[in-house]
Amino acid sequence: MAATLSGVGIGLRPSTSSSTHKHSQHAQRRNWRSSVKMTVSIEEKKQKKFSLQKSEEAFNAAKELMPGGVNSPVRAFRSVGGQPIVFDSVKGSHMWDIDGNEYIDYVGSWGPAIIGHADDKVIAALTETMKKGTSFGAPCLLENVLAEMVIKAVPSIEMVRFVNSGTEACMGALRLARAFTGREKIIKFDGCYHGHADPFLVKAGSGVATLGLPDSPGVPKAATYETLVAPFNDLAAVEKLFEANKGEIAALILEPVVGNSGFIPPKPDFLNAIRKITRENGALLMFDEVMTGFRLSYGGAQEYFGITPDITTLGKIIGGGLPVGAYGGRREIMEMVAPAGPMYQAGTLSGNPLAMTAGLHTLKRLQEPGSYEYLDKITGELVQGILEAGKKAGHAMCGGHIRGMFGFFFTEGPVYNFDDAKKSDASKFARFYQGMLAEGVYFAPSQFEAGFTSLAHTGEDIQRTIEAAEKVLKQI
Numbered sequence: 001m002a003a004t005l006s007g008v009g010i011g012l013r014p015s016t017s018s019s020t021h022k023h024s025q026h027a028q029r030r031n032w033r034s035s036v037k038m039t040v041s042i043e044e045k046k047q048k049k050f051s052l053q054k055s056e057e058a059f060n061a062a063k064e065l066m067p068g069g070v071n072s073p074v075r076a077f078r079s080v081g082g083q084p085i086v087f088d089s090v091k092g093s094h095m096w097d098i099d100g101n102e103y104i105d106y107v108g109s110w111g112p113a114i115i116g117h118a119d120d121k122v123i124a125a126l127t128e129t130m131k132k133g134t135s136f137g138a139p140c141l142l143e144n145v146l147a148e149m150v151i152k153a154v155p156s157i158e159m160v161r162f163v164n165s166g167t168e169a170c171m172g173a174l175r176l177a178r179a180f181t182g183r184e185k186i187i188k189f190d191g192c193y194h195g196h197a198d199p200f201l202v203k204a205g206s207g208v209a210t211l212g213l214p215d216s217p218g219v220p221k222a223a224t225y226e227t228l229v230a231p232f233n234d235l236a237a238v239e240k241l242f243e244a245n246k247g248e249i250a251a252l253i254l255e256p257v258v259g260n261s262g263f264i265p266p267k268p269d270f271l272n273a274i275r276k277i278t279r280e281n282g283a284l285l286m287f288d289e290v291m292t293g294f295r296l297s298y299g300g301a302q303e304y305f306g307i308t309p310d311i312t313t314l315g316k317i318i319g320g321g322l323p324v325g326a327y328g329g330r331r332e333i334m335e336m337v338a339p340a341g342p343m344y345q346a347g348t349l350s351g352n353p354l355a356m357t358a359g360l361h362t363l364k365r366l367q368e369p370g371s372y373e374y375l376d377k378i379t380g381e382l383v384q385g386i387l388e389a390g391k392k393a394g395h396a397m398c399g400g401h402i403r404g405m406f407g408f409f410f411t412e413g414p415v416y417n418f419d420d421a422k423k424s425d426a427s428k429f430a431r432f433y434q435g436m437l438a439e440g441v442y443f444a445p446s447q448f449e450a451g452f453t454s455l456a457h458t459g460e461d462i463q464r465t466i467e468a469a470e471k472v473l474k475q476i
């Protein structure tokens with residue numbers, strides 16, 4: 001919360017090339033640029049009502065420049081109405097938009113910001129690293145440091161490969177599972193998202209569901225032909241798939257706690273049973289811990305539940321806010337990866353010193369005693385407060401949390417899978433969402449996304465959020 005409003009600026013200078021007037025939209029963009037004032041004074045902020053005028057202007061311009069005005073569809077406000085907010089800066093648990101509005105943030109850049117945004121130590125370390133260059137395209141010592149930390153932390157990982165996103169991590173991990181087993185079929189769960197590589201774009205949860213797209217055009221049938229789908233938490237469905245495809249399943253991949261259909265934990269013993277059935281069938285168990293890794297505990301969901309998969313994918317937190325991903329597993333499996341083995345996978349910027357620096361300093365902070373107890377405490381209070389407020393206001397609601405990950409639905413529940421999640425009252429969520437925004441609380445703009453807290457969230461943040469929820473839930 002140390003950020004002040006002075007210095008709020010979009011950092012864009014009018015481009016001289018825009019004076020070529022290629023299209024009429026250029027005029028619109030110019031207007032937008034000149035209308036965004038570089039600073040918002042504290043006094044101005046005190047007096048102003050909640051307005052998103054500058055965000056709206058910037059987003060209207062963005063729509064002419066980028067598809068849908070965003071660089072990732074989940075950022076669009078399609079399911080909650082209105083327009084995305086355009087942000088200027090983040091610090092700790094708070095965010096500031098270009099209109100000068102301040103928000104308590106529960107998106108955390110979709111997960112990475114577990115120690116709070118723009119942590120002073122991370123920024124200082126990045127500044128030092130940057131002086132030596134941003135990318136070598138050759139080995140650097142920092143890769144060893146982060147690799148050692150990841151291997152030490154995550155029970156299933158004996159060797160790791162760093163990549164640049166969660167998508168890449170899952171894509172590489174899938175190829176590896178197929179290479180190692182010599183089989184091609186995979187099982188995934190309805191509502192689990194594993195990045196946007198073709199074979200995973202079947203029943204892929206939040207992003208696709210929020211836009212109301214069944215699957216993506218452009219994905220060839222052949223790419224998803226070997227992808228089998230079961231409802232989450234449905235062991236009988238998984239058993240049937242193994243039975244019908246004996247000796248053909250390379251791997252079963254899942255989010256051990258689903259975050260991409262909203263927050264859905266596994267039923268007791270579900271993960272155990274999945275572990276058993278994959279082992280019995282010679283298939284690899286892949287935990288996609290891009291979201292849960294270092295969030296449910298320092299060793300991820302696998303440490304939290306005491307289930308060790310064969311391959312694990314990571315992302316988000318291990319890059320501390322810079323683009324990163326990783327996959328890892330037992331040595332004998334990982335030694336299939338080039339150049340140790342024949343399975344090809346590569347990356348120009350993989351393991352770059354900046355991402356490694358941000359990641360390792362984020363993990364160091366998480367190692368401090370009490371980190372996960374703190375996340376558990378504040379997140380529990382938050383969810384309980386919201387659910388109680390909902391009950392008082394007469395809404396059917398359910399929800400839960402594990403450590404720094406949470407979610408709630410506008411339905412009685414229980415929610416065990418994506419079909420259950422879809423029973424949530426989407427229009428009520430949209431009204432709740434808009435009300436909370438106006439109260440200065442930023443949740444993910446979809447009913448089908450998990451929420452995230454951070455070590456920077458204070459008791460006061462939680463209290464203010466619950467008070468805002470009490471007010472808004474009475475109004476909707």
Ligand SMILES: Cc1ncc(COP(=O)(O)O)c(C=O)c1O
Nearest residue numbers: 165166167193194195290291315
């Ligand atoms: C569980 C899971 N896997 C994979 C991904 C893809 O990661 P990225 O967006 O970094 O490509 C995500 C992204 O949200 C995710 O939540």
